[in-house]
Amino acid sequence: MTESLNYAKRLMSQMKEVQPTFRGLDDMALERGVILDVPLYLIRQGLQSPVLVADTNTYEAAGQTLMNCLEAAGVNSRLCLIKPDEQGDVVADERSLMQLLIEVEPERTGCLIAVGSGTIHDITRFVAHRTGKPFISVPTAPSVDGFTSAGAPIVVRGIKQTFAATAPLAIFADLDILVKAPQPLVAAGFGDMLGKYTSLLDWKFSSTTAGEPYDEGVAAITEQALEVCVKHVQAIGDRTEEGIRILMTALIESGIAMLLFGQSHPASGAEHHLSHYWEMAYLRLGKRALLHGAKVGVACSEISSLYHDAADHGVYPYAEPTDWEQYRTSVQEWLRKVPAKEELAILLQQAGGPSSLQKLGIDEELFHQSLKEAHALRDRHTILRALNEAKVGASR
Numbered sequence: 484m485t486e487s488l489n490y491a492k493r494l495m496s497q498m499k500e501v502q503p504t505f506r507g508l509d510d511m512a513l514e515r516g517v518i519l520d521v522p523l524y525l526i527r528q529g530l531q532s533p534v535l536v537a538d539t540n541t542y543e544a545a546g547q548t549l550m551n552c553l554e555a556a557g558v559n560s561r562l563c564l565i566k567p568d569e570q571g572d573v574v575a576d577e578r579s580l581m582q583l584l585i586e587v588e589p590e591r592t593g594c595l596i597a598v599g600s601g602t603i604h605d606i607t608r609f610v611a612h613r614t615g616k617p618f619i620s621v622p623t624a625p626s627v628d629g630f631t632s633a634g635a636p637i638v639v640r641g642i643k644q645t646f647a648a649t650a651p652l653a654i655f656a657d658l659d660i661l662v663k664a665p666q667p668l669v670a671a672g673f674g675d676m677l678g679k680y681t682s683l684l685d686w687k688f689s690s691t692t693a694g695e696p697y698d699e700g701v702a703a704i705t706e707q708a709l710e711v712c713v714k715h716v717q718a719i720g721d722r723t724e725e726g727i728r729i730l731m732t733a734l735i736e737s738g739i740a741m742l743l744f745g746q747s748h749p750a751s752g753a754e755h756h757l758s759h760y761w762e763m764a765y766l767r768l769g770k771r772a773l774l775h776g777a778k779v780g781v782a783c784s785e786i787s788s789l790y791h792d793a794a795d796h797g798v799y800p801y802a803e804p805t806d807w808e809q810y811r812t813s814v815q816e817w818l819r820k821v822p823a824k825e826e827l828a829i830l831l832q833q834a835g836g837p838s839s840l841q842k843l844g845i846d847e848e849l850f851h852q853s854l855k856e857a858h859a860l861r862d863r864h865t866i867l868r869a870l871n872e873a874k875v876g877a878s879r
Contacts, residue, residue: 530594
């Protein structure tokens with residue numbers, strides 16, 4: 484395990500000392516071949532009869548190997564292969580949740596094992612929470628920072644909402660599997676990390692202007708993880724073993740930062756609100772889903788442009804926000820850490836992902852609608868919300 488993950492593990496130990504009732508992340512492993520350690524971990528923890536949760540792609544990537552390992556170790560397991568929707572996408576929605584809930588028989592199931600990336604983990608952690616079952620994380624791609632999260636974004640009747648969920652007891656991130664992840668998934672993971680530029684800025688703004696809770700230590704963990712990713716973007720884009728290790732470590736650390744804080748503020752701001760808005764629009768239109776991190780990366784570059792224009796140049800989408808002048812100097816100072824839109828686009832290109840709305844596939848109409856409405860998806864006092872509320876104030 485890297486020194487960085489050792490540090491993350493120490494943070495979790497400290498959290499458990501402060502919150503003895505917290506149960507999660509007893510173990511973290513990021514090495515080659517660690518999927519082979521899952522059966523012994525289950526046996527030691529007394530977690531028999533697991534339900535392995537995967538989709539067809541993640542089952543091929545790691546699920547079949549894990550099933551064979553469990554069988555060889557004498558661990559009786561069952562498979563729940565989450566079915567895709569009409570567009571061929573696996574979605575964390577009511578149908579997927581019900582499919583897994585039916586499979587988890589209370590008297591028979593000892594634990595759940597999420598084998599996949601973000602969506603599979605969201606489905607698994609939600610059901611684990613509602614059934615009182617622990618779950619183990621086996622990532623198949625370094626694509627999101629939600630592997631260790633205690634919240635699950637779920638689509639309910641077409642609306643994406645975040646629900647309380649369960650953090651994994653352990654995470655077994657096998658480099659042999661992760662280095663084989665498709666380039667778009669790796670680039671999506673980098674895009675999810677890149678979004679921390681604007682989420683950290685929005686967090687400071689919400690704390691300063693609306694008194695939302697803030698933690699300097701948690702912010703520092705997230706910022707450091709982001710900086711390491713940016714420094715090694717070429718290795719990540721080339722999918723070298725070291726690049727994948729760095730990216731996966733950063734994603735885990737970002738997830739732990741959210742666990743330590745207890746909310747998603749460190750890693751989710753206006754860029755995530757745009758991403759969620761686009762996702763719901765695509766569901767309504769019956770279009771194939773876009774990768775979460777790819778959307779977040781492009782949304783981050785657009786939000787950066789909007790914020791720089793407002794704070795540095797006095798260019799507002801609607802009207803000057805109420806009481807803006809008392810915060811503008813602070814926002815300008817914070818924005819020094821946020822690269823310009825063009826710099827962010829170059830980083831996204833180096834990681835091998837889409838770097839613009841056009842390359843992502845988001846049209847101008849949807850984009851402008853999201854700038855006006857996405858802030859309402861979460862009760863967060865982001866700069867995007869402040870800029871939109873200026874329009875309301877100007878029309879009165």
